[in-house]
Every structure is written in structure tokens, then in C-alpha cells.
Amino acid sequence: MKVFIRTDASTGIGTGHVMRCLVLAEELRKKNVSVTFVCRRLSGNLIEYIKSKSFTVISLPTPTNSNPDQDDENWLKLNWKTDVRQTINAIGKQPDKDWLIIDHYAIDKKWERTIKPMVKKLMVIDDLANRQHDCDLLLDQNLYRNLDKRYEKWIPSYTTTLLGPTYLLLRQEFRDIQYVEKKSDNVKRILISFGGSDPTNETMKAIKAIKLMNQPDIAVDIVIGFSNQNYSAIKKYCEDIPNIKIHYQIDYLAELMAKADLAIGAGGSTTWERCYVRLPAITIETATNQSEILSYLSEIGVICHLGLSKEVAEQDIANQLMHIINNPEMLKGMMDASKLMMRDFNESLVVDRLLEENNDD
Known part of the structure; x- marks a missing residue:
């Protein structure tokens, strides 16, 4: 065949x-x-x-x-x-x-x-x-x-x-992940991943939000693909932020998702990968085809959706992060909703x- x-x-x-x-x-x-x-x-x-x-x-x-x-x-x-x-x-x-x-x-x-x-x-x-x-x-x-x-x-x-x-x-790397129920509802590790190219540079926006939060005890993993034209600028900006680690064109995203307590990202296929590993997420719409999906997932409690990229500022992301950190029951709600959605x-x-x-x- x-x-x-x-x-x-x-x-x-x-x-x-x-x-x-x-x-x-x-x-x-x-x-x-x-x-x-x-x-x-x-x-x-x-x-x-x-x-x-x-x-x-x-x-x-x-x-x-x-x-x-x-x-x-x-x-x-x-x-x-x-x-x-x-x-x-x-x-x-x-x-x-x-x-x-x-x-x-x-x-x-x-x-x-x-x-x-x-x-x-x-x-x-x-x-x-x-x-x-x-x-x-x-x-x-x-x-x-x-x-x-x-x-x-x-x-x-x-x-x-x-x-x-x-x-x-x-992807196989996700199927190979052995899901372990998280013992804590606290946010200790955040994953920032906006796909392979991230043309609107939401990655930098999310990094600046992390800096605004000023929570050095929270580890941050940033995933960047080789189609991302802002890689050099992002790398330079992160040099003096010790709790941030950049991962460039990797094949272990599933492992990072499994370790994370919360993600910041867009729509697209990554949405369902996050749901599969029951990773709560703050999302930003970076393309018009994501709008309907992200708004619906927000309605049913799978994600916290902030809206269209051009309408979301660094402070908006920082505010939502702090709200989730201070209300850990939100994490459990998103995890449970993801598990239910992926049951079949x-x-x-x-x-x-x-x-x-x-x-x-």
C-alpha cells in the first residue's frame, strides 16, 4: 500500500x-x-x-x-x-x-x-x-x-x-508517557510553548509576564522551534533570569509537559497534547482557526483562555498566573476536565x- x-x-x-x-x-x-x-x-x-x-x-x-x-x-x-x-x-x-x-x-x-x-x-x-x-x-x-x-x-x-x-x-513521545497523578496543587513549574514558529512572538510576552510576577522559586521551561525567528532575542533576554531554561527544537516536549504544573501556549495540536497529559493551561489565540476551539474549551473548564494575541498584554498573563497560583483548586478543575474530554x-x-x-x- x-x-x-x-x-x-x-x-x-x-x-x-x-x-x-x-x-x-x-x-x-x-x-x-x-x-x-x-x-x-x-x-x-x-x-x-x-x-x-x-x-x-x-x-x-x-x-x-x-x-x-x-x-x-x-x-x-x-x-x-x-x-x-x-x-x-x-x-x-x-x-x-x-x-x-x-x-x-x-x-x-x-x-x-x-x-x-x-x-x-x-x-x-x-x-x-x-x-x-x-x-x-x-x-x-x-x-x-x-x-x-x-x-x-x-x-x-x-x-x-x-x-x-x-x-x-x-505523537509517540506522548503515548510513552506514564501519567502520574500530581500530589500537589501548587504551581512549581511552568511550561511556555507556542509551537514551531510563533510568528506573533507570544513567547517573549509570556517571559516578560514571568518577570513581572517575580516568583524566582518557580522553574520555567521555554520551548522554541527552529522556525522561530525570535530565538536569538529570546535567548539574550533570558540570560539574567536564573529560573528560566530554554529548550530549542526538542523531541522531549511530552516529558516537559508531564513535569509541568501549568502551561502557557496557543491552540493547535498542542492543545490536545496538553489535555492528554492533563496539563492545565493559560492560552492565547494566535490564529483565527483557534478561536472557536479555545473559547469552547474555556467554557467547559479545560483551559483559562485570555483571548486574541493582540489584545493580551504581559500584565494580563501575569495577573492570570497569580490568580491560578493563589487558587490551586483551579488546577485540579482543569486536570479533571481534560481527563474527561480524552476518555475515549x-x-x-x-x-x-x-x-x-x-x-x-
């Missing part, structure tokens, strides 16, 4: 699409499925990182006719015919194209219909529910109000849907369903 994955990472797009596709690719490889990635060479891409995981990557060329002020997603939306043609050329000579998996906000029904005759099955990973798709299988691992009706008007009647955290694409998670469900759909053909 052969699977192709069309996804991208860049400074603007972020790293989340590629990282969750890598989880799926690793699981497929365990079932002796051949997986090939198709990615465009954009600034901040993860092509070499994917190759370091021993996957084949077919790289599409860097856009040459794009407007410097235009982001990578908009380029693909405006040049979707070029992108799908190049993708077809990339995989066209490959035999046995059993599945094409697409994880990209700029790709919709027009692109999918053009390439669909070339592949046996087509799967889409999405969480926006804002455009038409023509696919056999759709995965959205996030939690929303009225989740079962979310894609009704966006997909054909024959599409199989896998919806909610039950179908979470969870099964790590093999997505791959099992994908293989079943292939065998049904």
Missing part, C-alpha cells in the same frame, strides 16, 4: 500540519505502508526534518511569481492550478497511489477534484470547516460545539468523517479506519 501526503510548513503557515502528518505517517509505516511527502520549498519549511525521520519527500519549487507581501497560503489559493499540476507531475509516475492525504488550509474541492482521478482514495485533514471538499475520508481531531453537524454542508454524503479528540494524531481516545483508530476504507474498495 502506498500513501502520499500533500502538506506544507513555513514561517507563516507554521509547523502544525507537517507535525500531525508525521504522526500519521509513523503509524502507517508500522503497518508496512509506504509514505511519501509532497511539500513546497517555502521559507521555514520542514523538508529536511521530514527526511531525518526517514521519509521520502518530493519537493515542489519555491514560488517565483509571488508578491512579497502575500503569505504562502494565499499564494496557493491564487495559484492552485499550478500547485495541483506540479503535484500531479510529482506523483504521476509512482505506481499504486492508494491514498493521497491532504493537510492544507489553501486546498479545497477544485484542487481535490483535479487530482482525484489519479488516486484510489483521498483523505483530508481539516479543522476550519470553511470550504468545500471532495474526499473519501475527512479527519478533524478538534472539539467544537455541534461537532457532528460541522461539516454537513462542506462534504459529499459519501464522505466518512472522523471527528473529535477520540481521533487525535498523538484510541491511538490506532485513524490508521485502522484508513486501512479498512482501502480494503473495502
Whole structure:
């Protein structure tokens, strides 16, 4: 069985699409499925990182006719015919194209219909529910109000849907964590992690909030990815703050989450990783697709959500931190809500369903 994955990472797009596709690719490889990635060479891409995981990557060329002020997603939306043609050329000579998996906000029904005759099955990973798709299988691992009706008007009647955290694409490092019930409700360790690129530099904002708090007895771990363009400035700023430790492009985030009592971060896939290890979090919205998820999780007590990044100041973060530190029952409430939400998670469900759909053909 052969699977192709069309996804991208860049400074603007972020790293989340590629990282969750890598989880799926690793699981497929365990079932002796051949997986090939198709990615465009954009600034901040993860092509070499994917190759370091021993996957084949077919790289599409860097856009040459794009407007410097235009982001990578908009380029693909405006040049979707070029992108799908190049993708077809990339995989066209490959035999046995059993599945094409697409994880990209700029790709919709027009692109999918053009390439669909070339592949046996087509799967889409999405969480926006804002455009038409023509696919056999759709995965959205996030939690929303009225989740079962979310894609009704966006997909054909024959599409199989896998919806909610039950179908979470969870990295192996998290599955390997042995959860230990925390004996104390006190905040002794804080984790700051805003994903691979953090284009709005929320990391620095959170660090300044830690400094405002003036709690030197609380240890702080800061996680930064190699797509983060503010790494040097953050490193320099933290030099005279002894209780802060920076972790750069790591593969042990799960371990840091398990050790932490409280996290500060954004939405995206990391939301569900935090929930899996029952780590309470203060969140800041850094992209519009996070809004609905974070507000709903806040309503049901899983997180403390502060709002949109441009409306959240260092003092707001510091105030919320102190409020939680002074009200430890809030930590237990968030941990219990996370445990309840993840109760039906099964790590093999997505791959099992994908293989079943292939065998049904």
C-alpha cells in the first residue's frame, strides 16, 4: 500500500500540519505502508526534518511569481492550478497511489477534484470547516460545539468523517508517557510553548509576564522551534533570569509537559497534547482557526483562555498566573476536565479506519 501526503510548513503557515502528518505517517509505516511527502520549498519549511525521520519527500519549487507581501497560503489559493499540476507531475509516475492525504488550509474541492482521478482514495485533514471538499475520508481531531453537524454542508454524503479528540494524531513521545497523578496543587513549574514558529512572538510576552510576577522559586521551561525567528532575542533576554531554561527544537516536549504544573501556549495540536497529559493551561489565540476551539474549551473548564494575541498584554498573563497560583483548586478543575474530554481516545483508530476504507474498495 502506498500513501502520499500533500502538506506544507513555513514561517507563516507554521509547523502544525507537517507535525500531525508525521504522526500519521509513523503509524502507517508500522503497518508496512509506504509514505511519501509532497511539500513546497517555502521559507521555514520542514523538508529536511521530514527526511531525518526517514521519509521520502518530493519537493515542489519555491514560488517565483509571488508578491512579497502575500503569505504562502494565499499564494496557493491564487495559484492552485499550478500547485495541483506540479503535484500531479510529482506523483504521476509512482505506481499504486492508494491514498493521497491532504493537510492544507489553501486546498479545497477544485484542487481535490483535479487530482482525484489519479488516486484510489483521498483523505483530508481539516479543522476550519470553511470550504468545500471532495474526499473519501475527512479527519478533524478538534472539539467544537455541534461537532457532528460541522461539516454537513462542506462534504459529499459519501464522505466518512472522523471527528473529535477520540481521533487525535498523538505523537509517540506522548503515548510513552506514564501519567502520574500530581500530589500537589501548587504551581512549581511552568511550561511556555507556542509551537514551531510563533510568528506573533507570544513567547517573549509570556517571559516578560514571568518577570513581572517575580516568583524566582518557580522553574520555567521555554520551548522554541527552529522556525522561530525570535530565538536569538529570546535567548539574550533570558540570560539574567536564573529560573528560566530554554529548550530549542526538542523531541522531549511530552516529558516537559508531564513535569509541568501549568502551561502557557496557543491552540493547535498542542492543545490536545496538553489535555492528554492533563496539563492545565493559560492560552492565547494566535490564529483565527483557534478561536472557536479555545473559547469552547474555556467554557467547559479545560483551559483559562485570555483571548486574541493582540489584545493580551504581559500584565494580563501575569495577573492570570497569580490568580491560578493563589487558587490551586483551579488546577485540579482543569486536570479533571481534560481527563474527561480524552476518555475515549484510541491511538490506532485513524490508521485502522484508513486501512479498512482501502480494503473495502
